[in-house]
Amino acid sequence: MEDPVNLNFGESVLFNNADQATTDLGETNNNDMDFQSSLLFGGVQPQPESEQVNDLIEVEYGQIQPKKVKLFDGKVINLKPKVRKSINADEIKSSEEMDLIDMDNLFRIAKEKQAFKDNQEQLSEQQTKPKKKFKTSQVWTEKYRPKRFLQLCSAGNDRQYRMISHWLQRWSGVVFNTEYEYNQLNQHQNPHNIQNNVDQLGRPYRKILLVSGPPGIGKTTTVHLIAKQLGYNVEELNAANSMDVLPSTVNTGDNRYGNVNAALKLKIQNALTSNSIQAQGNKIISNGKPTCLVIDEIDTAGNSSDIIRVLNELIQSDQRALNKRGQPSGKKSKDNLLNRPIICIANDAFSTNSRTWGGFNMDKLRSISELISFQKPAFIKRSTGIKTGGKALNSVKEYIKDISEQENLKLEYNEINEIVEICEGDIRACINHLQFNGRKLENYVSSSPKINKDLQLSWFKLTDMLFKRDPQLNKEQDFDNLMEILLSGGGKSINSSSGTLDKVIRGCFNRYLDTVYYQDDSLVKPCELSEWLNFYDIIGTSNEIPQYSNLILLKFWQLFSEINPKKIVKSLLPDIKNIEFESNEMKKQNKALVKKLITNIPISLKVSLGGGFEDNQSMGLFVLPFLYKILFPELASSGSSNSLQVKSKNNLNDFDKLCLEKSASLFKSLQIEFETFKDNETNQLLLEINPNLDSLVFYDNDILTFNPKQIQLKRKWFFPMLQTEFDRITIQSKTVKRSITPETKNQSKKTKISSSVEFFKGQYDGISTQIQKPKEVDETSRIWVKYNEGYSNAVRKTIGWKDLWIS
Amino acid sequence: MSLWVDKYRPKTLNKLSFHESITKNLGALASTGDFPHLLVYGPSGSGKKTRVYATLHELFGSQVEKLKIDVKTFTTSSNRKLEFNVLSSPYHLEITPSDMGNNDRVVIQDLLKDIASTEQVDFTSQQKGIKHRFKVVIINEADSLTRDAQAALRRTMEKYSSNIRLIMISNTTSNIIPPIKSRTLLVRIPAPSVSEISQILNNVATKENLKFSVNEESEKLKLFEKIAINSSQNLRKALLCFETVSMQNETIQLSTNLIDLDWEIIIKNISRLILTNQSVANLSKIRVIFYELLAHCIPARIILKTLLFDLLESCESNKIEDLVSIGSTFDNRLSLGSKSIFHLEGFAAKAMVALS
């Protein structure tokens, strides 16, 4: 709740800042202006002229005193604090269309509007021709935050939006009431889906949704919107400051736990159950909407490990409660059941920043949650071959264009293009850029080719400039021009933001080979350039004389610029930008893999493999490639036949048996697990190992090719064999319990063993998405059903007759 | 069942197979129940760690093998939490400074102070009746310690010399400051010779009952020697390689192809590209390959080194000198700079010019 005085005041400060370079010229006008303005507001004491800007701040809030405000053209006006009464109801209606009437928000908006309007009135009264209007003090990213689902900019993530909304919808059964559940299930969703992803309460199988993706593409916005749309009250736990008191939207007084340091768990549970009391009374109180807990920035939170631990406990207690419920004898205690959705948002679902005893936090979270990853619109995923590029980028551009129109920026389409390019598809960055640089860009377009010193150059433009010589100028002049840009003006701004120069240089680096190829195809220039790149690298790392690092750009120009650069039709390095990006990403990913694997290795082996722990070079160099080959031995007796016939250990000869046993024991000691993974694009089930060494071991280029199909084929018969081997070991030791599949206790071991072969057999037959017919009837008239086969979350569970008849 | 590297690792001094004199010296040191700070150096895969552990075994008995890993957290001055692993037994602990990044000075000092302040009481090993009033701290990759940390260590080593013994393990002493060198007993461990490696492989083969297509010892040794040379006398690599070979062939043929690592093959190919066709188009092809190698966690300097030696093998002898000098320049650049792709491409370009 902002006080109106406060708001106005804040604004005046803003204005002051915008005009710090007030000249004496401006001051001289003050007298006159003061006089006028004091006329406007009765009872105003004119401020002495000599007073400094600083004094303004000292004006007391309580007294109704006008604020003296300097405008950016040096004029000074007085602002009068606004009183609440002045808000006009009509204005509210006309200004905003809202789905949900959020009174606080409305008031705030109304007040702001009023304030602006008044300001502008004053301005227009006093100034005959105002140069520019400051329409808003609001940051555009907030201003243009989509208010409705349909307003969301798709940015290539439509499918993800739908997935979130589907996931949330499944909760509605539990959250709103039970009757509704059945109705909805019967009407809207086919039973097929239910079987796959929903537990017996109609909730999604995985109770936590983990949304991941690069910053600025609207994860938080989307989640908030969808949750609101579906009638939830969003409770946000901002992981970065979750130690503080939560900004609560629920006025139930549940968040009274001052310093919640120790009560983090209580807090999460509170958030989750705050409305359950109301729901249990079987009547839904109108303003008490159910809560949807959103945990933002979970990967970077200082206490993320605590949060994740709490989440884990929640899930486990829920699982227990569910099992109890499944049993007819069990008490019907609903206490532990999770009945509110939890959504976590992270930038990097594979982050390995923080680690606790049991391994990496995010790994734990990933295993208990449904994963939805957003993608940057700009990048094309090479491995799948499916381009998310064009359409997604266009939608972002449309969105930006919309804003620019609303703000009257009059941006051309190609300028928008450039903005999006600069920000690499980060929508938030785009909007920020638009707000603060929009006008400068405008300047740039309108100004003559003569270089404006203040202009802000985008790295994109600059790269172009370096490769193209101005035909009207001779070489020296052009060089001087360029130097001027680089060493003063625009170049300086490039310099000051270290990222930009790097981008320019990378851009040039990615491009120069093509240019050389068409120019003379000699290696002299690349050699010369390598010296300069070295210069740039060294200067860049020394951090002392960065101003010289710009000079390398001149070298680029000198070596490669042409008056009429040929349009490069077929680049030598197709897609180089992506290759570079992917290489970096993959390196990071692989490093994390190595790290994870090393933490899992038994200690004695770790010592034997030598070196340090985390940064072990030899690991990636030769240990892992060899290890991989040992893990997946070529079983000679199986031959090259990759037929899908079920192979069992008995068919193998002695040597292969030995290999198999060794491989299995290694799998166990390194804690490598199997996972089935569903490829979203091709809809195929892939067999993977976790941690997934594939990306570390296999290369894919002209020299060595990597054939995923063959590997998959091999795994299809190899994994089951390993599985049986595991089971054998398990029986022998009788202590190891597999962690992935939470076994219910009433399952006898016998059934498990006898069916584990069938289990995998079933997998090749019909891949898993179909329901199996009930197989055998137990004497206690319970039915065993293969459930969710082929997924790593496969679990067998009891289903009553009732459940079957309903569908 | 474990990997052979682990399975056939000697645990005690008398089982160590090569470098007799060093082993004897270490044993002699251990038998007095005390030793000075040690700096153990030598190429990788020459058995530095194994020797150190065997010495500790001699000193403290089998208790040293009861290893566990602790994750210690350390809050830096900038209030950032730093986590690193400490491998420890009741008698020693082992740290790797590269885990700690630039804070290694503070971390190590803190850690050592911590250990030093808790004096080891009544560490009476029953059989020998020798008291060990000290705890051993092993510092891995000591050459990656920052200068700062090393400078701090020199004083610390003296200050806590009554209850801490440092054993530093590194590949080279070039990056270790002279004051440290002068305060430690230097133990150089050369790489095992080809025949020593093949002897070890032979032992393993007999113990594992491996089948060979030939029976004569001398013939087998030829194969082992091939492995030893192929793994550039790195015992660890040789053992892994041998194990892989044995997993893939039931009876090991003498002519069995040794397993070439994928990245080595790829770098060989790059060298072929450079040798055969020096053109811009080729350079661009090579760049893509470089990117892929980097993505697979192959360090840029290893790429450069392997590429250089591959080139040396097959180029004319009058070019050797130029190539090496280019290589040394770019190796220097790689270790100073941070943008490895620039330098790798620069090397490829210059090598092409030198060869054409």
Added chain:
Amino acid sequence: MVSEVERSARNEKYEQERIEHTPWVEKYRPKNLDDVASQEHTVKVLKRTLVSANLPHMLFYGPPGTGKTSTILALAKQLYGPNLFKSRVLELNASDERGISIVRQKIKNFARLTVSNPTKEDLENYPCPPYKIIILDEADSMTNDAQSALRRTMETYSNVTRFCLVCNYITRIIDPLASRCSKFRFKSLTNDDALARLQYVANEEKVEFEDDVLNQVLRISNGDLRKAITYLQSATRLQNTTTFSDEDMQIDDKISVNTILEVGGVVSESIIKNIITTIESKNSKKIIDGTKEIILQGFSAQQLLDQLHDALILDDARSSITKNKIALILFDTDRKLSNGTDEHIQLLNSFLQISKVI
């Protein structure tokens, strides 16, 4: 009371053990100025201050192991005696925190203290001048900020405190500080002085050695007496323990030249000779193989370069132009090595380059 006796006995034993473990360098630190080897001029000046009990701020500089720290410690001991020493002298080392904050707090606090009164006894035996001494060892590794913070402190409290900066390189001390101190240069020890000192230590410790050993020790330690004594101790230890464990074996318990070389991490002469012949053969294949062999032997490249330098540059048979060129190559390699580059490549490069000019 028995336990009391026992404990004291144990303490005594412990103390004894501790002494055994103290490095000889500490054990044989000169106790008074007369013991300090080789630095006649400095000692003469400082002795005068003993009489007059007036001391300027001092700056000791010179190569390592020439007795800088020993001198100031000895001087302080002679000035104050053992009792007063603790309260009057503050010794700070590079490994102690020495950022600007320490200068501001610890040093300033100590400097500011008024001097404690010496006991009568001390007064009779020692000069006990009315000021404290702060010894800043390894002062060249202090940051410039810390050094400038020291300027003011030195002046303000000069009535009660004297500073003594000890460093290897005077160029790393900022000028304002250097100008406030009277400078003493410590030159490298002459061979005779060092030898005499080494002989003395060896006699005290009853070390037996082969004839040439002491000279060898001095040679590899380059006039650094501390290094020399440390080497001697390490070698003794290695030698002693070996005889201890293998009683039946025929080992003469004298320290041999080889042991010293191994302890010093020095590459043996024969290997160096081998390298030089390989280089002189000018056969690049041979050089490549030779380099590989050396690398596998695990020798330190920097050490190797040092010795190669001595062997090549001190060889009078070569013309001075060649020597010039070689020195340049060696310098370049050394520079690259200290950047942390790959030893194999750099050694190979330098060998090939040398083979070209030789």
